[in-house]
Amino acid sequence: xxxxxxxxxxxxxxxxxxxxxxxxxxxxxxxxxxxxxxxxxxxxxxxxxxxxxxxxxxxxxxxxxxxxxxxxxxxxxxxxxxxxxxxxxxxxxxxxxxxxxxxxxxxxxxxxxxxxxxxxxxxxxxxxxxxxxxxxxxxxxxxxxxxxxxxxxxxxxxxxxxxxxxxxxxxxxxxxxxxxxxxxxxxxxxxxxxxxxxxxxxxxxxxxxxxxxxxxxxxxxxxxxxxxxxxxxxxxxxxxxxxxxxxxxxxxxxxxxxxxxxxxxxxxxxxxxxxxxxxxxxxxxxxxxxxxxxxxxxxxxxxxxxxxxxxxxxxxxxxxxxxxxxxxx
Numbered sequence: 302x303x304x305x306x307x308x309x310x311x312x313x314x315x316x317x318x319x320x321x322x323x324x325x326x327x328x329x330x331x332x333x334x335x336x337x338x339x340x341x342x343x344x345x346x347x348x349x350x351x352x353x354x355x356x357x358x359x360x361x362x363x364x365x366x367x368x369x370x371x372x373x374x375x376x377x378x379x380x381x382x383x384x385x386x387x388x389x390x391x392x393x394x395x396x397x398x399x400x401x402x403x404x405x406x407x408x409x410x411x412x413x414x415x416x417x418x419x420x421x422x423x424x425x426x427x428x429x430x431x432x433x434x435x436x437x438x439x440x441x442x443x444x445x446x447x448x449x450x451x452x453x454x455x456x457x458x459x460x461x462x463x464x465x466x467x468x469x470x471x472x473x474x475x476x477x478x479x480x481x482x483x484x485x486x487x488x489x490x491x492x493x494x495x496x497x498x499x500x501x502x503x504x505x506x507x508x509x510x511x512x513x514x515x516x517x518x519x520x521x522x523x524x525x526x527x528x529x530x531x532x533x534x535x536x537x538x539x540x541x542x543x544x545x546x547x548x549x550x551x552x553x554x555x556x557x558x559x560x561x562x563x564x565x566x567x568x569x570x571x572x573x574x575x576x577x578x579x580x581x582x583x584x585x586x587x588x589x590x591x592x593x594x595x596x597x598x599x600x601x602x603x604x605x606x607x608x609x610x611x612x613x614x615x616x617x618x619x620x621x622x623x624x625x626x627x628x629x630x
Contacts, residue, residue, distance in 0.1 A: 302343055304376060307369045309336045310348065314366050318355040340365075391420035392583050396591070397433035397442040398425060400526050401502075401546040402570060405604060406446070406594065414590050421583050430501045437575050443584050445573040446591065448501055457580075459572040459588070461595045462604065464543040466506075466566035467558040471536045474557040482560040489515040492538040494529050497522040506541055509566045530556065541566065545604045570595070 313322040313333065323330040341348050348362030358366055398406060407425055414423050426436065430448045437445040438455065450458050468474075468483050468491075475481055483491075488510060495517065496503050510517055520538055523529045526546065533540050534556050541561070550556045572591055574580060598604040 302340060304373070306336050306340055307373055309333055310340055311366065311369055311373060313337060313349065313356060314358055314362065317357065321355075391418075392581070393422040393424070394444065394583055394587050395424040395426060395442040396444045396446065396587060397436050398427055398446045399430050399433060399448060399501075400427055401543055402446050402448075403427045404526065405545040405548060405598060406591075409598070410591060410594055413594055414587065417590065418583065418586055421586075423587070431499070434573075437573060438577075440575070440578060443574070443578075444587050444591070447571050447573050448568050449505070450571045450573050455576050457574050457576050459592065461570045461572055461592060462599060463567050463569050464545070465605065466541050466543055466561060466568065467547075468539055468561050469530070469533055469542050469547050469556055469558050470539040471534060472554055472557050474539075474559060478559075480559075482562050484563045485510060485561050485566070486513055486515050486563070488517050488541075488561075490518055492520040493517050494521040494523055494532055494538040494540045495519050496524045496529075500524060502541065505568055506566065509564060512564060543568075545598075548603050 309322070309326065312326055313319055316322045316325060319330050319333055319337075323333045326333065337349065344361070344365070346361040347359050348365050349356040350359055396410075403425070407427075411423060411425065414421070426433075426442060428436065430450075433442070433445045433447055434450065436442045446461070447458075450456060452458075468488075471477070488506075495506060498504070506517060521532065523532070526542075529540055530547065530550060532538060534550070542558075544551070544558055547556055547558055551558050572588055574584060574588065595604065
């Protein structure tokens with residue numbers, strides 16, 4: 302017995318005729334008769350009495366009809382409920398985002414997601430990539446935005462963007478340094494404000510610089526992004542950040558961002574979910590919204606600066622080196 306046979310039986314019973322039921326169901330009458338006969342043989346009883354005017358239910362058929370109707374109605378209700386979830390997602394989701402990405406992503410993400418999925422409650426947790434990864438592994442969050450995520454069997458990742466890391470300084474930085482891009486070797490001379498270990502940005506910067514045997518001249522260690530940028534704006538030192546973290550201040554003319562060359566510094570932003578938990582429809586909807594939003598922010602020049610590092614000045618002029626040393630000493 303299957304659901305199709307139950308529907309066939311109910312249609313024949315309600316219309317009182319095999320021929321009328323066959324037309325209503327758009328199947329051949331002999332095929333319909335075989336299905337009903339199969340049901341009767343399975344239970345060893347006649348459910349329908351045939352007469353000259355059509356068919357009527359037997360006593361067993363009346364009992365079977367009532368239960369068949371309950372089953373079909375239950376399946377219809379289940380299908381309707383599933384369709385409601387598909388067309389109108391609801392529930393609660395938590396996403397983890399690193400601070401630098403959060404500065405440009407969080408507000409537009411909440412606005413867009415609430416507009417598209419008003420019945421889904423979205424919670425955003427801000428933390429460094431290492432913490433966000435731990436939260437995802439522990440099941441505390443559903444979706445994670447991570448920098449340079451490890452490749453493991455427990456993570457399903459989707460690349461979002463490769464970020465260029467820039468030197469961020471006061472608004473007159475280009476005039477002061479007399480250059481439009483900075484050689485990475487100069488980060489061993491410039492007074493740098495960087496987060497402390499084991500912050501991912503600090504590790505990444507030192508890893509890039511180690512390839513050219515340079516140690517960053519760190520004069521202050523600050524993990525707080527707001528405080529770091531305030532000190533940079535006041536001319537206390539320089540820092541390294543992706544454009545997304547400072548786009549607002551750059552456009553407002555409060556700080557300046559400059560490409561770093563020889564070598565360039567980049568990191569990859571990815572979207573991650575755990576393979577240890579089922580991926581629901583609302584989880585997929587959130588992941589899709591994040592990916593679309595990042596693409597839009599890049600297109601609008603908010604996430605990435607509209608500059609081509611390949612066309613920037615290659616390295617730092619000698620005069621700028623002397624100028625830097627005089628400023629330091």
